[in-house]
Amino acid sequence: MIEFELAGEFIPLIQLLKATNLVQTGGEAQIVVTDGLVKCNGEVEYRKRLKVKRGDIIEFDRKKIVVK
Template identity: 70%
Template structure:
């Protein structure tokens, strides 16, 4: 499990995937989100601009990110 400490109220989903090095670029992050490869709090979510907040979990390619 990856723990990511968010500064501020939230981090956009695309930036989160880049920040934890699960994707190389923002473009790649947009593609994997729109293709339904990312789960947000247990559900597939297609929103590229989703605001991920403290307490949320994101699952992608076998990795779980817990936002703290």
């Protein structure tokens, strides 16, 4: 499990995937979201610009990101 400390009010989903080093580039992040490989709070998420906020749990590649 990865704990991510949020500095502002939210972070876009693709930026969160890059910031936690689960993907190498923004393009790769967009592809994995578009392909339905990312879950937000247990639901498959297709929105690349989803505003991830404190308390959200993101799942990708058998890893969980807890946003604090």
